[in-house]
Amino acid sequence: MTVFADTPRWPRHGMLWGHLISDTSLAELHETAARAGLPPRSFDLDHYDWPSAARDALAEAGAHFVGDGELTRILIASGLRITLRNRPAARARRSAEHAAALGLDPVPQDLIVGTLGHVDPLPERPGAFRLTRDTPEGAARIEAHDELGRRRAEQMLARLEDLSRARTGRGFVGQVVQGLTPSP
Incomplete structure (x- = not known):
């Protein structure tokens, strides 16, 4: 079981945001996000949005950093992904x-x-x-x-x-x- 994060590149609220996902479990995702200090409100159905300032905390919490395409492939393979259409x-x-x-x-x-x-x-x-x-x-x-x-x-x-x-x-x-x- 692993939690993955991509590079923040989506602007909102004057910051750049990335995504945090799990390859197996939403419970694991919630636990890692809590250890990294991400607010529960940043959860969005199958991932957490995280600001670039949280990178060090995510690394300390055990997140593995990958590229956007790899993150998407991992999320699809996990079975946890909720597509844009759904x-x-x-x-x-x-x-x-x-x-x-x-x-x-x-x-x-x-x-x-x-x-x-x-x-x-x-x-x-x-x-x-x-x-x-x-x-x-x-x-x-x-x-x-x-x-x-x-x-x-x-x-x-x-x-x-x-x-x-x-x-x-x-x-x-x-x-x-x-x-x-x-x-x-």
């Missing part, structure tokens, strides 16, 4: 499972309960929002393009908060992204 369905399944665990209906566009993983970016649509809350009593981070999106995020947070408290006795921790459904 990612929307995988996100929809995850969202449905997490919504069911809370008793949330209808299911949002993308939902994660807990701190493992991240949702899609904020859609470029009026009324869309992306909401993140990392601790049960902490403040939520809301991304929205307009006041409608901000209000919808606040309404969703109140609903998630009520459902989470009823199910777990604690406040909501997780992420949700929702675009405004176009009217017919």
Whole structure:
């Protein structure tokens, strides 16, 4: 069992990012990422995104560095890969499972309960929002393009908060992204 990392070359948030994968097990991947100090939010279905500044920590945690093409071949051979084509369905399944665990209906566009993983970016649509809350009593981070999106995020947070408290006795921790459904 080995964990592999490629060279960071994907720009986002003013940094370059790479990918971290396992050749056999998501549990092994999560353990290595935790030892390297990667936040659980940087997990994305079958890999972790990691900033170039984390290279030394990854090496100390036992990651093997390979080229992009080799990393992709290893991930495909592992059976853990979720292809670009299958990612929307995988996100929809995850969202449905997490919504069911809370008793949330209808299911949002993308939902994660807990701190493992991240949702899609904020859609470029009026009324869309992306909401993140990392601790049960902490403040939520809301991304929205307009006041409608901000209000919808606040309404969703109140609903998630009520459902989470009823199910777990604690406040909501997780992420949700929702675009405004176009009217017919």
